Amino acid sequence: MAERPQLWTRSFVCICIANFMLFFAFYLLLPIIPLYLISEFHTSKSVVGMVLSCYTVAALMVRPYSGFILDKFKRKPIYLGAYLAFVFIFIGYAEAAFLSMFITLRILHGLAYGLVSTAGNTIVVDIMPSERRGEGLGYFGVANNIAMAIGPMTSLFLVSHYSYNTIFYFSVGFGMIGFIIASTIKTPQKIRPKQLPEEQPLHSYDRFLLVKGIPAGLCLLLLAVPYGIMSSFIAIYGQEIGITSGLGAFFSCMAVGLISSRLFAGKQVDKGKLLKVIAIGNLITLLAFFWLSSLKIIAEYSTQLSTISYFSIAIALGVGYGCLFPAYNTLFVNLAPHNRRATASSTYLTSWDLGIGVGLLVGGTLADTQGGLALSFFTGACAATIAIILFKQWAAPHFERNKLR
Numbered sequence: 014m015a016e017r018p019q020l021w022t023r024s025f026v027c028i029c030i031a032n033f034m035l036f037f038a039f040y041l042l043l044p045i046i047p048l049y050l051i052s053e054f055h056t057s058k059s060v061v062g063m064v065l066s067c068y069t070v071a072a073l074m075v076r077p078y079s080g081f082i083l084d085k086f087k088r089k090p091i092y093l094g095a096y097l098a099f100v101f102i103f104i105g106y107a108e109a110a111f112l113s114m115f116i117t118l119r120i121l122h123g124l125a126y127g128l129v130s131t132a133g134n135t136i137v138v139d140i141m142p143s144e145r146r147g148e149g150l151g152y153f154g155v156a157n158n159i160a161m162a163i164g165p166m167t168s169l170f171l172v173s174h175y176s177y178n179t180i181f182y183f184s185v186g187f188g189m190i191g192f193i194i195a196s197t198i199k200t201p202q203k204i205r206p207k208q209l210p211e212e213q214p215l216h217s218y219d220r221f222l223l224v225k226g227i228p229a230g231l232c233l234l235l236l237a238v239p240y241g242i243m244s245s246f247i248a249i250y251g252q253e254i255g256i257t258s259g260l261g262a263f264f265s266c267m268a269v270g271l272i273s274s275r276l277f278a279g280k281q282v283d284k285g286k287l288l289k290v291i292a293i294g295n296l297i298t299l300l301a302f303f304w305l306s307s308l309k310i311i312a313e314y315s316t317q318l319s320t321i322s323y324f325s326i327a328i329a330l331g332v333g334y335g336c337l338f339p340a341y342n343t344l345f346v347n348l349a350p351h352n353r354r355a356t357a358s359s360t361y362l363t364s365w366d367l368g369i370g371v372g373l374l375v376g377g378t379l380a381d382t383q384g385g386l387a388l389s390f391f392t393g394a395c396a397a398t399i400a401i402i403l404f405k406q407w408a409a410p411h412f413e414r415n416k417l418r
Contacts, residue, residue, distance in 0.1 A: 018142035020149050024198045028137050031198070033156035034191025035096065035129065038103065038184040040164025041171075049177045054112045064116055066373065071123025072130075073366045077221035079131040080359025084352060088139070089200045092132035096195055099125040100188030107181040131362055135355040138346055139201055143418065144283065146346065150339040151279025155272050158335075162268035223360040225348045225415045228408035230364035233341050235400035236295070237365045239302045239393025240334065241372020242386075250305075250386045254312040254319045263327045270331020271338075278336040282343050288409050291344070294336030295401045301329040302394035309387045347416045 050056045050064060083091060102122045109115040134153075141149035171180050223230075247263055278290050305326050312319035342361055349357035372393065379389040 018144055020141060020145045020152075022140065024140045024200070025137070025149065027194050027198050028133065028140065029153055029156045031096070031191045031195035032133055032137075032153060033160050034187050034194065035099065035133070036157045036160035037164050038100065038188040038191070039126070040160050041168045041180055041184045041187070042103075042106075043168070044165045045168050045172050045177060045180060048172070049106075050112075050115070053177070054115070056112065060112075064112075064119055066370075067116055067119045068123040068126070069366060069370055069373070071120045072127035073363065073370065075124045075127035076131055076359045076363040076366065079128045080135075080223075080356035081221050082128075083132055083135055083355030083359075088132055088136055088355065089198065092129060092136055093192070093196055095125050095129035095132060096188075096192050099129050100185055100192055103181050103184040103188065107178040127362075131355065131359050134342070134358040134362065136198065136200055138354055138358070140198070147282025147287070147339050147343050148276075148279040150342050151275040151277075151282075151335075154275050154335075154338050158268045158271040158275070158331075161271075162265050165264065221356070221359075222363075223345060223349055223353065223357045225411075226345045226357060226360045226364075228403070228411045229341065229344055229348075230360055232400045232404040232408050233337075233361070233364040234368040234371070235396045235403070236298065236337065237368020238372040238375065238396040239298075239390065241369035242376035242389050242393045243302075243305070243330070243372075244369070245373055246376050246380060246386050246389065249380075250308070250390070251323055253386060254308050254323065255316045256320050256323060263324065266324050266327035267331040270328040270333075271335040272331075274332040274335030275339060279339045282340050287340050287343060287347075288412070290336050290340040291404065291409075294333045294340065295397070295404065296333075297329055298333035298337065299394060299397045299401060301326050301333060302390055302397055304329075306387050306391035306394055309385075344412060347418050348412065350417060 046065065047061045050061050056064070099122065102118055102125060105118040105121075106115065109118060137149065137153045138146065168180060171183065251263065274294075278294070281290050304322065308319050308322055308326075311322060342358075345357040345361040346354060375392060376386070376389040379392060380386050382388060384391075
């Protein structure tokens, strides 16, 4: 039996730690920025939503171009430059004297995030053996999930004892540790195959978008819609169904599900069961969102049952998306030649960000109707249903015909 190629190299460990530090710094700010804007600038909730959305829109705008840039130039210097910019913008938050300045920084932060996250996602694929790609992406994603589990809780603890500016500088500190670790990563030399001019027209969309990934990208977009609704409105929904404390534990429970399933799912992907892993993730996610949309009805009969269901759904969603993330990431990479990995990663992340944006818009709009958030989650579950049908009928056969490995 052939020996398995080594996954846990020094560079792989370093990029996982650097990724954790990056996202930990990000999640330290996630729950306090709305509080900071209201406290320091006396903004309304609608303005808070606009400021927060600037970050996502900026990241979304830069992703297609970041893939092209990373495929054309050396990846590590771009990664480190974007990482450093991402970290130093935290200082700007502490020094921003006007709301317009804060919004500008938020846009710049989104641009830096769009580039550094695409670069990190591409470099980790470069430095891991292809035979263990699914498993490696699973471990890499666990770093994000751990940061998501402990970052917001740490932030809310700090804000009760220290100033907002102290937390901004905490983010700078953790980010700089991550940057130093990231600078030690050794990346393989890029091989640039000769291409005929007609293979890559000057204005080809394929420069910025993995065209073969569009079917899977549309399915991923639809799966991101309910995630976007959930990420923004789940705490408010919890209050509506009578949960008065411990709402922040929803994301901790979700992180538990994400971590446990990522490790399992990645190994199954490496065994050639990529489409089966996506099918399992699709089904779990679909059922969880339909369950979530019914919690108001359940709460009318039993608040205790709705509370148990609320946190059980968090674990189920974690398991579902924990299956989907490494599988979809591997799917996009397997559709692209080696010199287009960054474009593949960019298309994967762009699809996700678009879906999140649609979810934020749909969730907020429907929440103000008579159906409320229950209708928003039901709509998200319907989007997941469409994603499952499209994947089975279109994206999966398309992948089988066009995969390169």
